[in-house]
Amino acid sequence: MEAATKQKVSSALFRPSTLKKKLRVGESAIEMTLFVLGILTIFITVSIVIVLGDQALLFFNDPDVTLREFLTSTKWTPSIGDFGIWALVSATLTTSLIAILVAVPLGLSAAIYLSEYASPRARSLLKPVLEILAGVPTVVYGYFALLFVTPILQSIFGDKIGVYNMLSAGLVMGIMILPLISSMSEDALSAVPRVLREGAYAMGATPFETSTQIVLPAALSGIGAAVIVGIARAVGETMIVAIAAGSGPNFSFNPLAAAETMTGHIARISGGDLPYGTIDYNSLFAIALMLFLITLVLNLVSQWIVTKFREQYE
Amino acid sequence: MAKYTYPEEQDLQKFVAARYRKAWVWQIIFLASLLIAIISLSALLLNVIDGAFGYVAYDYKTDPATVSAKPLDELSQQELIALLQSKLSKGAYNKLNNETPMEKRSQADLLGLVYERIIQIDTQQTYSLSNSLLHKAEIEAEVREKYPEARLEFRNWLSSHFLTSPMSSKAEFAGVRTAALGSLWLVGIAIALALPVGVGAAIYLQEYSRKNFINRLIQTNINNLAGVPSIVYGMLGLAIFVRAWEAFTSGSIFGITDSNGRTIMSAGLTMGILVLPVVIINAQEAIKAVPDSIRQAAFGVGATKWQTVWSHVLPNALPGILTGSILAMSRAVGETAPLIIVGASTFISLDPNGPFSKFTALPIQIYQWTARAQPEFHNIAAAAIIALLALLLTLNTTAILLRNRFQRRF
Numbered sequence: 001m002e003a004a005t006k007q008k009v010s011s012a013l014f015r016p017s018t019l020k021k022k023l024r025v026g027e028s029a030i031e032m033t034l035f036v037l038g039i040l041t042i043f044i045t046v047s048i049v050i051v052l053g054d055q056a057l058l059f060f061n062d063p064d065v066t067l068r069e070f071l072t073s074t075k076w077t078p079s080i081g082d083f084g085i086w087a088l089v090s091a092t093l094t095t096s097l098i099a100i101l102v103a104v105p106l107g108l109s110a111a112i113y114l115s116e117y118a119s120p121r122a123r124s125l126l127k128p129v130l131e132i133l134a135g136v137p138t139v140v141y142g143y144f145a146l147l148f149v150t151p152i153l154q155s156i157f158g159d160k161i162g163v164y165n166m167l168s169a170g171l172v173m174g175i176m177i178l179p180l181i182s183s184m185s186e187d188a189l190s191a192v193p194r195v196l197r198e199g200a201y202a203m204g205a206t207p208f209e210t211s212t213q214i215v216l217p218a219a220l221s222g223i224g225a226a227v228i229v230g231i232a233r234a235v236g237e238t239m240i241v242a243i244a245a246g247s248g249p250n251f252s253f254n255p256l257a258a259a260e261t262m263t264g265h266i267a268r269i270s271g272g273d274l275p276y277g278t279i280d281y282n283s284l285f286a287i288a289l290m291l292f293l294i295t296l297v298l299n300l301v302s303q304w305i306v307t308k309f310r311e312q313y314e
Numbered sequence: 315m316a317k318y319t320y321p322e323e324q325d326l327q328k329f330v331a332a333r334y335r336k337a338w339v340w341q342i343i344f345l346a347s348l349l350i351a352i353i354s355l356s357a358l359l360l361n362v363i364d365g366a367f368g369y370v371a372y373d374y375k376t377d378p379a380t381v382s383a384k385p386l387d388e389l390s391q392q393e394l395i396a397l398l399q400s401k402l403s404k405g406a407y408n409k410l411n412n413e414t415p416m417e418k419r420s421q422a423d424l425l426g427l428v429y430e431r432i433i434q435i436d437t438q439q440t441y442s443l444s445n446s447l448l449h450k451a452e453i454e455a456e457v458r459e460k461y462p463e464a465r466l467e468f469r470n471w472l473s474s475h476f477l478t479s480p481m482s483s484k485a486e487f488a489g490v491r492t493a494a495l496g497s498l499w500l501v502g503i504a505i506a507l508a509l510p511v512g513v514g515a516a517i518y519l520q521e522y523s524r525k526n527f528i529n530r531l532i533q534t535n536i537n538n539l540a541g542v543p544s545i546v547y548g549m550l551g552l553a554i555f556v557r558a559w560e561a562f563t564s565g566s567i568f569g570i571t572d573s574n575g576r577t578i579m580s581a582g583l584t585m586g587i588l589v590l591p592v593v594i595i596n597a598q599e600a601i602k603a604v605p606d607s608i609r610q611a612a613f614g615v616g617a618t619k620w621q622t623v624w625s626h627v628l629p630n631a632l633p634g635i636l637t638g639s640i641l642a643m644s645r646a647v648g649e650t651a652p653l654i655i656v657g658a659s660t661f662i663s664l665d666p667n668g669p670f671s672k673f674t675a676l677p678i679q680i681y682q683w684t685a686r687a688q689p690e691f692h693n694i695a696a697a698a699i700i701a702l703l704a705l706l707l708t709l710n711t712t713a714i715l716l717r718n719r720f721q722r723r724f
Binding site: 024026027030031033034035037038039040041042044045047048051052055105106107108109110112113114116117126129130132133135136137138139140141142143144146147148175178179182206207208209212229232233235236237238239242243263266267270271276284285288291292295296298299300303 | 333334336337340341343344345346347348350351352354355357358361362365511514515517518519522523528529531532534535536537538539541542543544545546548549550552553554557587590591594618619620644647648649650651654655657677680681684685692695696699702703706710
């Protein structure tokens with residue numbers, strides 16, 4: 001009798017039907033919907049690749065175009081069937097290099113100052129300025145390059161430099177990506193634990209030795225990622241180069257010359273009412289595909305650096 | 315035990331002093347880099363302000379005295395209409411009359427038309443604000459010598475006329491009204507697309523997703539999408555929204571036949587996709603900041619997953635999500651390149667009247683005007699930049715205020 005009751009009680013305890021996981025249709029539907037929204041972002045990437053690839057394929061199928069010529073030739077004159085991407089890549093490389101040469105030393109120094117030297121009060125005043133700089137639309141930087149920096153350069157170089165030149169565009173692009181590099185680097189520097197700095201100071205290191213020999217190496221992965229993201233941003237930047245660097249492909253690495261970058265070329269050609277399906281139209285997609293692949297690789301490398309080389313201190 | 319020799323006292327002091335000197339020099343260098351950034355920002359802003367005000371030397375193609383016996387601003391509405399009718403060709407008059415009937419136009423509006431169409435201001439030279447203030451005498455002398463006919467006048471290019479007038483082919487009469495309305499439409503459509511999709515995706519990634527391959531892929535992909543150049547989104551918009559979905563984006567399935575796919579709708583959808591990663595990443599951060607104890611308390615009283623998310627996680631994450639979406643909006647307001655690709659019209663004088671009309675936007679106007687050779691267009695570009703920056707500043711201030719007002723620390 002007693003055993004039977006016990007059995008009854010225990011079965012009631014261990015199989016409580018009210019606590020079983022119910023199938024809730026509404027809940028599953030919501031989870032499904034949210035999953036679809038998440039997947040949608042992958043769909044965007046896939047459609048970028050398909051759309052650009054599809055049109056680029058039409059471009060490469062044209063009898064006038066060979067992939068070899070596209071990747072090796074230095075002439076881009078669509079009217080006579082010359083499609084050599086290097087005429088545009090050279091300008092992209094030149095402007096991006098100038099931008100990086102400006103932005104990395106300045107951005108990194110600013111980040112070191114903000115994270116290692118500035119008092120909390122100074123930081124709370126200075127950081128917003130960099131954030132404002134990061135929020136200015138690029139077309140405004142284009143105006144600045146053409147109507148402020150170029151006249152200054154013209155007064156320095158005289159006749160050697162024209163109204164449109166890569167130097168001005170590159171310099172201003174450097175100012176544009178400076179806040180990006182400095183804020184990412186500062187995050188990396190601030191993530192280095194205090195004990196490392198205090199250890200260095202206890203050994204008698206100066207603030208400069210501490211920040212460059214202890215903190216900087218520890219934050220190197222984050223800084224490397226920042227530099228690569230900066231390069232990707234410079235390569236993909238359109239408005240500054242469209243306004244200030246010149247219009248017309250020109251295979252040249254001379255910063256004083258006018259030349260058109262990949263992005264600037266796309267912006268100029270598609271600015272008019274370009275008829276669909278012409279070879280000019282399709283060639284833009286081939287350039288955009290190159291651009292997408294370059295920035296994709298750069299972004300992936302940057303993320304890989306962060307996860308692979310991050311120093312863990314916890 | 316080997317005897318360790320220290321440097322002589324003086325050498326040691328010199329060595330330490332040298333190291334500290336070096337540290338001090340570098341500190342100055344680091345600070346200087348930061349100052350360069352700040353100086354650049356100031357130079358940029360000053361340069362824009364410098365361009366938006368200043369002296370103009372202009373003359374009239376037709377002398378106002380020959381047009382009417384009375385001074386022009388004393389003429390009544392009727393007299394102005396009569397003047398326009400007599401001096402303009404019939405076609406031009408009828409076209410203006412069709413846009414807005416003459417009788418319904420205000421006196422100021424008619425006066426503007428008289429100046430624009432009959433008297434025709436011809437700007438000879440413009441001067442920047444700094445020049446106007448510092449070299450007033452030189453400017454006056456130069457104008458007297460070079461343009462003896464011209465009048466010199468201090469002009470504020472960012473006038474209320476500039477903010478409320480539609481486009482015009484003459485810089486003196488152009489305004490940003492159509493462009494500003496176009497920008498607002500664009501941002502509205504973009505955020506209407508990006509906010510629900512972005513927040514949904516963020517909820518999925520933070521609350522529902524398990525650690526598996528697909529979800530890691532989604533996360534990596536979102537980070538990558540945030541780094542894709544905006545011009546690539548423009549190409550995507552051109553191929554999909556403008557061309558493939560032309561029936562929808564031109565509005566022809568809704569019975570609108572007068573436009574092609576290059577409409578506000580196409581541009582807004584493109585912008586929506588462009589800012590989607592920004593919305594998702596910010597929403598994820600906001601949701602991540604809601605502590606687990608809140609979720610556990612909700613589960614503890616028997617809430618389902620969705621009830622927990624909807625009634626407890628989202629309300630707490632809302633300020634962060636809103637801040638993120640405002641930042642996304644300010645990104646959308648400033649983007650130019652995708653709009654050029656998708657096909658913003660360069661010259662439009664009619665206000666956009668719906669999502670399926672042709673459009674122009676503030677940054678597009680700035681680009682167009684900056685690219686013109688005539689100096690007066692650079693002046694209105696500067697004025698438009700100030701308008702754009704003011705809009706962005708308002709958006710960002712709202713974001714910061716929202717964050718400070720509603721942010722909860724757990």
